Amino acid sequence: MSQSRTKRAESESTAILSALGSKYSAEILCAAGTPKSAQALSDDIEIPIATCYRRIQDLVEAGLLTCEGRQLSEEGRRTNIYRRTLDEIEIDFSDDQPSFSRKRRTEAKNRLRDQLED
Template identity: 45%
Template sequence: MDPDETLLVLGTQYNSAILGATDEPKSVKQLSNDLDIPIATCYRRVEELTEAGLLELDDRVLSDEHRRTSVYRRRVDEVTVQFTEAGYEVDVAERSQVKNKLDDVWRTMADD
């Protein structure tokens, strides 16, 4: 991930809220409703975050309307920005696939 792009994307309105809300897979419609973001804006922000490598398509699930819906989950656990004399450094801690699977198992067990 390019540090300049990461910082720019994080500074865009709604993007940090979307990342915060996607510790579990969510559709754009869910994000729009939960975060009170206009749906068209939410689609643009999800695309922006996905292109930056901060969000990823997790699955395509069947919606309540019986349509396939894309759900997204953040790829990162933490982003740290440190300002230095030379400018700044951006450190990104990515989520591991193992952590994603463990989260899914815990969520499934809690739903039962």
């Protein structure tokens, strides 16, 4: 593996572990199986909105959550809508650096989930 690829993998590992290690991150990922605003996520898991926004930012930067677009809130403001990018993640600590195995969500699965929710 090249040195730049190794550095990138280490950076990705650090971002993922940091994001997952934060309080409420796992709950946000579980709640974000369908598209939701930060306010809806905050309400669903009963955490302060400022904390929710910080965790969302960490999860987006780690590639575990994605902004799917924007919609109007009940107050008429445009808000970002988030959904998790994976259904499972496995972390292996047996080597010098952690490695990850992910089960990514497919667009087809997202569409089917959206149809079932409506």
